Amino acid sequence: MRFALAVVQAGALAVALTAWSAENVDPIRRGAPTAFREPLSISSRGGVLPVTLTATRSSIRIGDQQAITEVYDGSYIPPTFRVRPGDLIRLRLVNRLDEPTNLHTHGLHVSPEGNSDNVFLTVPPGGTHDFTFRIPANHPPGLFWYHPHAHHFSNEQVRNGMSGALIVEGLLDSFPALRGIKERVLLLKDIQLDSGHVANRSIGVRTTRTVNGLVNPTLVLPPGETELWRIGNVGANLYYRLQLDGHRFYEVARDGNRLARIVATDELFIPPGGRVEVLVQGGERGTHSLRTLAMNTGPAGNQYPGAVLATVRIEGPAAPPRTLPTTLLPVQDLRRRVTGHRTVVFSEGETPDGGDVFFIDGKTFDPDRIDTRVRLGAVEEWTIRNDSDELHDFHIHQAAFQLVEVNGAPQPLDGYYDTVNVPVRGEIKIIIPFTDPVMVGKFVYHCHLLSHEDKGMMATIEVVR
Ligand SMILES: [Cu+2]
Numbered sequence: 001m002r003f004a005l006a007v008v009q010a011g012a013l014a015v016a017l018t019a020w021s022a023e024n025v026d027p028i029r030r031g032a033p034t035a036f037r038e039p040l041s042i043s044s045r046g047g048v049l050p051v052t053l054t055a056t057r058s059s060i061r062i063g064d065q066q067a068i069t070e071v072y073d074g075s076y077i078p079p080t081f082r083v084r085p086g087d088l089i090r091l092r093l094v095n096r097l098d099e100p101t102n103l104h105t106h107g108l109h110v111s112p113e114g115n116s117d118n119v120f121l122t123v124p125p126g127g128t129h130d131f132t133f134r135i136p137a138n139h140p141p142g143l144f145w146y147h148p149h150a151h152h153f154s155n156e157q158v159r160n161g162m163s164g165a166l167i168v169e170g171l172l173d174s175f176p177a178l179r180g181i182k183e184r185v186l187l188l189k190d191i192q193l194d195s196g197h198v199a200n201r202s203i204g205v206r207t208t209r210t211v212n213g214l215v216n217p218t219l220v221l222p223p224g225e226t227e228l229w230r231i232g233n234v235g236a237n238l239y240y241r242l243q244l245d246g247h248r249f250y251e252v253a254r255d256g257n258r259l260a261r262i263v264a265t266d267e268l269f270i271p272p273g274g275r276v277e278v279l280v281q282g283g284e285r286g287t288h289s290l291r292t293l294a295m296n297t298g299p300a301g302n303q304y305p306g307a308v309l310a311t312v313r314i315e316g317p318a319a320p321p322r323t324l325p326t327t328l329l330p331v332q333d334l335r336r337r338v339t340g341h342r343t344v345v346f347s348e349g350e351t352p353d354g355g356d357v358f359f360i361d362g363k364t365f366d367p368d369r370i371d372t373r374v375r376l377g378a379v380e381e382w383t384i385r386n387d388s389d390e391l392h393d394f395h396i397h398q399a400a401f402q403l404v405e406v407n408g409a410p411q412p413l414d415g416y417y418d419t420v421n422v423p424v425r426g427e428i429k430i431i432i433p434f435t436d437p438v439m440v441g442k443f444v445y446h447c448h449l450l451s452h453e454d455k456g457m458m459a460t461i462e463v464v465r
Contacts (some may be wrong), residue, residue, distance in 0.1 A: 021305060036310065038185055038215040039165060040081040044087045053078065053102050054094040055148075055162060062208055063215035065195050070097055070160035076213040077163035080185055085141070085168060089133040101157060104149035104397070105166060105417045106273060107256045109139055109436055112398050112443035117147040118369055119397070119444060136438055140148040140400070141170035141231040142256030143185075143275045146173060151365060151458070155236050155450035160198050160211075160226030160441075161189065163234040171253060171277060172228065175325050178279075183228040184305070185217070186211050188270070188292075188309070189235040203237045204304025204453060209292065211310050218311045219290075221282040225319035230277045236450040238304070239391070241293040242268040244312060246283045250324055251414075253277035257400050260416035262324055267293070271393035273419040273448035279324060279337070288312045298424040300348065301390030317396040333413050334402045334431040337379040342372070346422060346447060346457060347387040357456055358447065370442070371459040378434045382395045384429040394447035395419040396432060396461070405429040419448050439463050 003132055042051060056076040072078035081139060100122045109131050110117050123129045147163040165185050166182050172178045172206060190207040192199040199206075202237065211217055221227065233240050242249075243266060251263040255275055268276050290310040296303045347359045357364060361371070381404070384394045400416035407426045420426055446458035 003295075006128065023094060023190060028277065030161045033215065033218040033311065034214050036184075036215060036219040037079045037212055039212055040079045040338050041082055041185075044084060044089075047084075047087050048257045049081055049083050049087060049089045049349075051079070051081065051089065052092040052094060053103070054159075056067040056094055056096040056419050062193065062210060062342040066118065066256070067196050067198060069198050070157055070162055070330055071189070072164065073360065076161040076189070077187060080165040080167060081094065081146070082167045082169060083134055083135055084170065085139040086137040087135050089131070089135070091131040092134065093123055093130060093131060094128050095125055098125050098412040099153055101148045101153060101162075102122055102150045103146055105144060105146050107135055107144040107275075107400060108133065108166070109136060109400070109438055110134060110453065111438055111441060113307070113441040116248040117397065117443075120442065122150055130415075135168060136436075138342075139168055140257055141168045141173075142258065143167055143232055144256045145232050145234050145278055147234065152454050155454040156373060158236040158450055160235075163187075163189070165230070165232055165234070167230065169189070169255065171258060175251065175327060177322055177325055178226070178228075181226050181228055181279075181322070183230065184227055186231045186310075188232065188240055188336070189213070190238050194361055204295070207238070207304070207394065209309055216308055216311060217311055220313045220315060221284045221460075222283055222316040223314050224321045226322045226324070227280050228277060229280055230275070231270065232270070233277045235272065235274055236271055239272065239295045239460040240270040241266070241295060241310070242270065244280065244290045245288040247280060247288065249276075250281075250390040251276055251278040252279060252328065253409065254415055255400065255418040257416040257418070258328055260328045260329065261414065263414055269420045269421070271419055271448065273393065273395050274417075279313070280312045282319070285314045288314065298388075298390035302380060317355060319399070325353070331415050332415060334379055335404060337341040337429060338381045339378045340380045341383070343383045343385060344445070345385045345387055346392045347392075358452040359460040360446070360457055363459070365446075365458040366461065369460060370462050372461040374435060374461060374463050376434060376440055376463055378465050379431060381429055381431050383427055383429050384422050386422040386424060389424055391424060392428045392449060392457065393419055393421045394428070394430070394445065395448040397443040398439040399432050399436075401430040403428060403430050434463050440465055
């Protein structure tokens with residue numbers, strides 16, 4: 001019965017995909033622009049978001065290439081989930097891959113236990129699991145995301161396309177000057193294709209950069225119009241350095257954490273797993289490129305060229321410009337509340353057969369070992385040291401933290417992060433509040449370059465009452 005239904009669904013999807021793909025052709029080859037498109041989105045109703053995600057191998061189209069990849073629901077960009085603080089997500093995960101998977105809600109302050117955001121759960125091939133994520137009533141609003149987190153499989157599955165957006169609504173509700181502005185979701189992913197399959201080359205080599213699965217789509221924006229762009233780095237390993245020709249970005253949130261004030265900047269640096277939410281105001285009429293600059297992650301790391309991600313056309317009747325607020329809402333400075341200190345060291349080595357291996361505190365990941373124990377209520381300053389010749393980025397589940405120092409230089413308190421870059425042979429200091437009872441239980445911290453995480457750069461933490 002279930003199998004028959006699956007075939008019908010797959011048939012319907014194939015039709016939908018064909019229609020969808022016809023427009024999604026590499027504009028360089030075809031000569032005609034691809035229109036920007038939002039991911040599908042589904043919203044909670046009456047406080048509940050019921051959803052099923054099916055992990056399958058499916059044929060998708062990226063630019064002018066067709067490929068078989070591992071995705072959710074047959075789509076390279078699965079639905080965006082939209083919820084409000086206090087809501088419940090009931091998510092059924094169906095695994096039709098031939099390998100284990102599971103699901104992590106990146107950045108959400110939800111329980112790491114039971115059927116919630118528990119990355120120690122594994123859904124075997126052919127298996128189904130029902131997750132329930134209770135979003136606390138005081139949850140920060142912003143852009144979060146979901147992706148598989150099964151050790152040894154995260155990199156491959158996210159590189160194939162298994163990641164989507166999750167929005168907790170309400171980011172700009174307190175600011176009348178910004179009421180009713182248009183919002184867009186921009187999900188950044190890259191894919192390495194070869195003969196109809198996802199290739200497993202070194203990071204960044206011959207990779208196609210996409211926005212919502214589209215190759216260089218065109219966005220149209222009236223001059224003077226203010227929009228909220230929610231930008232997520234939901235690929236597996238790449239860093240992004242975004243610029244929009246002729247425009248500045250006005251940052252309002254990072255990693256789903258609203259900033260205390262609007263920060264104007266010409267470049268957005270987004271490490272793997274990170275998100276930024278920015279206001280963009282339509283500038284001079286004409287055509288402008290949203291680009292990511294070339295990146296070098298260090299002598300032992302990767303180099304990849306820049307790319308145009310999207311084309312922004314400023315046209316149409318001018319909109320009355322909005323005056324942006326300068327301050328938003330206060331963010332608590334944690335520096336005077338620190339109850340303890342720890343140091344975490346990222347390093348690298350080689351296996352006897354010449355492969356790469358990645359360590360935290362000299363050890364590779366072991367789900368059965370507790371590496372760090374913290375008592376609920378603690379506020380800890382962690383020094384994250386990078387003893388290697390390439391970049392890593394630090395992410396901890398169930399929490400957001402204050403960045404206080406990068407290589408000894410004090411950092412302004414604009415807002416919190418959940419994913420932050422650690423310089424080559426350098427160190428950062430962060431303050432993590434282990435104060436929210438929702439985080440009681442066992443979870444992980446790791447490098448969010450998923451190829452590093454899968455090769456060992458992850459550790460366990462238990463928060464106890
Ligand atoms: Cu790393």
